[in-house]
Amino acid sequence: MDLLDSQFRVKVGLAEMLKGGVIMDVTNADQAKIAEDAGSVAVMALERVPADIRVQGGVARMSAIEKIQEIQETVSIPVMAKVRIGHIAEAQILQALEVDFIDESEVLTPADEENHIFKQPFTVPFVCGCRNLGEALRRIGEGAALIRTKGEAGSGDIVEGVRHLRAVQRGIRTLTILEDDELMTEAKELQAPFELVRWVAENGRLPVPNFAAGGIATPADAALCMMLGAESVFVGSGIFKSDDPEKRGRAIVQAVTHWQDPSRLVEVSRGLGEAMSGIDSGKLTPEEMLSRRGW
Amino acid sequence: MTEFGVLALQGDWAAHGAILRELGASTHPVRTAADLVRVDALVIPGGESSAMLRLMEPENLARRIRDRIVAGMAVLATCAGVILLAENIRPPQQGLAVLNVDVVRNAYGRQLHSTVAEIVLTKELGKPLRMEGVFIRAPRIVRVSSKVTVLGRWRDDPVLIRQGHILGATFHPELSADRRIHEMFMKAGEAGNG
Numbered sequence: 001m002d003l004l005d006s007q008f009r010v011k012v013g014l015a016e017m018l019k020g021g022v023i024m025d026v027t028n029a030d031q032a033k034i035a036e037d038a039g040s041v042a043v044m045a046l047e048r049v050p051a052d053i054r055v056q057g058g059v060a061r062m063s064a065i066e067k068i069q070e071i072q073e074t075v076s077i078p079v080m081a082k083v084r085i086g087h088i089a090e091a092q093i094l095q096a097l098e099v100d101f102i103d104e105s106e107v108l109t110p111a112d113e114e115n116h117i118f119k120q121p122f123t124v125p126f127v128c129g130c131r132n133l134g135e136a137l138r139r140i141g142e143g144a145a146l147i148r149t150k151g152e153a154g155s156g157d158i159v160e161g162v163r164h165l166r167a168v169q170r171g172i173r174t175l176t177i178l179e180d181d182e183l184m185t186e187a188k189e190l191q192a193p194f195e196l197v198r199w200v201a202e203n204g205r206l207p208v209p210n211f212a213a214g215g216i217a218t219p220a221d222a223a224l225c226m227m228l229g230a231e232s233v234f235v236g237s238g239i240f241k242s243d244d245p246e247k248r249g250r251a252i253v254q255a256v257t258h259w260q261d262p263s264r265l266v267e268v269s270r271g272l273g274e275a276m277s278g279i280d281s282g283k284l285t286p287e288e289m290l291s292r293r294g295w
Numbered sequence: 296m297t298e299f300g301v302l303a304l305q306g307d308w309a310a311h312g313a314i315l316r317e318l319g320a321s322t323h324p325v326r327t328a329a330d331l332v333r334v335d336a337l338v339i340p341g342g343e344s345s346a347m348l349r350l351m352e353p354e355n356l357a358r359r360i361r362d363r364i365v366a367g368m369a370v371l372a373t374c375a376g377v378i379l380l381a382e383n384i385r386p387p388q389q390g391l392a393v394l395n396v397d398v399v400r401n402a403y404g405r406q407l408h409s410t411v412a413e414i415v416l417t418k419e420l421g422k423p424l425r426m427e428g429v430f431i432r433a434p435r436i437v438r439v440s441s442k443v444t445v446l447g448r449w450r451d452d453p454v455l456i457r458q459g460h461i462l463g464a465t466f467h468p469e470l471s472a473d474r475r476i477h478e479m480f481m482k483a484g485e486a487g488n489g
Contacts, residue, residue: 006411013431013470014406016307017341017374039349041305041342076386076400077343078432100406100432123407250349257304257326257350 001120001141001196003207011125011145014078014100015209018042018146018232022222022253023211025049025236028067029074035239038249042078042101044234045071050107050154050290051237051276060108062090068097080127085294086112095124101146102126104139106293107153107236116294119143129213131164131291133171134190137200138295140208141193147206149230150291151214154237156278158215158224160291165212165228175201214291217242217275219255219268226259243273297485300325300334302360304350306342306375310469314477320484328354336369336484339376341431341467344400347375348389361391369460369487371480377463378434394461395440396453402435409433414447414454414466420475427473428454428466436465460487 002008021041026032032043047063048056062083072079078100083090085104090111094102104117106129119126120143128139129150136147149168151161171190178186178201187197199207212230216222217238225233233256235249242248251268258264286292299315301308303324312322315338325331337360351357357379364370364380372380372394380394388400403409414428428449436453439445447455447464454465455476460483468476 009470010409010411010429010431011406013429013467014409016310016470017343017431019307019309019342020303020305021343021346036345037349039346041346077345078406095407098405098407125406253346253349254353261326 001143001193003199007123008143008145012208014125015127015146018078018211019209020257021232022249022256023080023232023234024239024249025234026071026240027063029070031240031245032071032075032079034246035249036075036077038246039253040077040249041232042080043071043075044103044236045079045081045099046107049237049240051156051241052154053107054154062087062094062108065093065097068094068099072097072099082108083117084108084111086110086115086117088117091117091122095122099124104128104144106150106290110293116142127211129291129294130168132167133175133200134192135295136168136206136210137190137192137196140196140206145208146211147208148211148213148234151212151216152281152284153214153290155215155281155284156217156238156241156276157281158217158221160281161212161214161216161225162228164214164291165225165230168206168210169229172200172204172206176204215281216252217278219251219265222252222255223259223265226256232256237276241276248272248275296321297336298323298334299336299338299481299484300330301338302340302347304342305346306340307467307469308338308340308342311338311340311371311477314469314474315481318474318477318481320481328356328359331356331359331363336480336487337363337371338480339370339372339379340469341374341376344375344378345388347379357389357391361393364391364393364461367460367487369480369483370462371476372461372463373467373469374431374433374465377436377465380461380463383438394458394463395442396436396456396463397438398434398436400434401432402437403430403433406432412449414449416447416455417445419444419446419457420479426475427471429470430466433465
């Protein structure tokens with residue numbers, strides 16, 4: 001993985017521009033417009049929001065082509081779309097459609113239970129989920145230009161997101177205090193590419209931006225993710241499964257910018273109506289946990 | 296000492312701050328009207344212009360920044376920053392309308408067409424007369440008024456421009472190693488404060 005390759009720099013460059021922002025899940029053009037008006041930096045096109053995938057079950061796939069195109073025609077901000085883990089063909093289709101970012105996502109039903117897509121040859125950048133530093137570095141090794149902690153999508157419960165953010169940050173801090181001759185063993189433990197482990201040890205951060213996803217339902221949840229080292233947030237069901245998506249969307253956008261200012265958080269958190277109802281992710285069986293998909 | 300602000304509502308503002316500090320500047324993130332009062336010069340970074348506009352609504356920050364620029368505050372605007380300052384924006388969007396140019400958003404295409412290219416400079420920035428330009432879903436400047444000096448071009452398009460104390464780049468100098476644009480901005484900021 002050549003971090004200085006100009007194509008990779010351009011991919012990471014778009015991720016850099018999305019920092020301090022909110023990326024909202026949308027299933028159609030109307031929702032995309034609401035998301036853009038609320039101040040989203042990008043929208044994520046998918047067939048169903050995670051909360052609905054949980055309730056309805058069935059195989060969750062890449063969104064319909066017409067839906068993606070309709071969203072692309074409606075908004076001027078970048079359009080992302082999800083593919084199933086390991087589904088190279090869906091990814092090639094999205095690249096041909098010229099989506100701006102591809103999310104190889106555990107929220108959809110995996111197409112390959114062992115291998116993720118080899119993302120380096122693609123011109124379109126990829127974002128991938130992770131639960132810890134090793135998983136983040138494996139995805140970057142494959143070519144991901146942006147990492148998001150997985151959290152537990154569609155739950156409205158932030159606890160898994162917090163667990164994953166803390167795990168990534170703890171993993172990074174640990175690397176920075178190890179001696180050079182301890183790094184190979186740490187790479188073995190992390191199951192991560194040695195050169196990337198070394199890069200993180202030297203720089204004290206991931207070589208690509210690190211956003212948070214999964215379970216964010218309130219402005220306070222978004223601010224918490226920022227406090228724990230996330231550089232932007234993905235909000236899925238949290239917006240369009242709430243009482244007032246436009247108002248809540250705007251509030252979460254403000255919260256991500258002003259996360260260090262509690263009085264501003266009070267202001268934006270007022271009068272938002274009901275948040276999505278949510279489920280306690282501690283009550284989910286391992287099979288029901290979307291974050292366990294991929295490795 | 297000149298206090299340099301970086302508009303930190305959204306986007307890659309942190310990279311600009313790091314470069315300015317490396318060049319010896321004192322920098323401050325600007326998110327509120329109170330922050331703006333404390334700075335003498337401002338970077339408006341890359342990001343999504345529509346999101347930044349939304350984030351400027353509380354406290355009418357866009358209007359306050361505009362007033363400061365009209366009063367002579369030195370500004371470095373990159374990518375989305377150029378869109379925000381432009382007089383005419385296509386497709387139509389609100390803006391600060393202080394830079395006498397017409398810009399077209401995402402005119403070079405979607406992310407698939409983002410690229411690292413070589414920019415040809417005029418002699419104002421010194422040698423070499425070439426500079427790396429990282430273009431990310433870049434806007435295209437399609438008209439410049441006579442008040443605007445073109446300092447750099449990619450193909451035939453103006454990509455680096457100056458209008459008095461306003462410096463604008465449709466690419467991302469903060470993502471390259473060449474520091475000449477930030478140095479030029481710092482000189483303007485220091486002169487403005489003198």
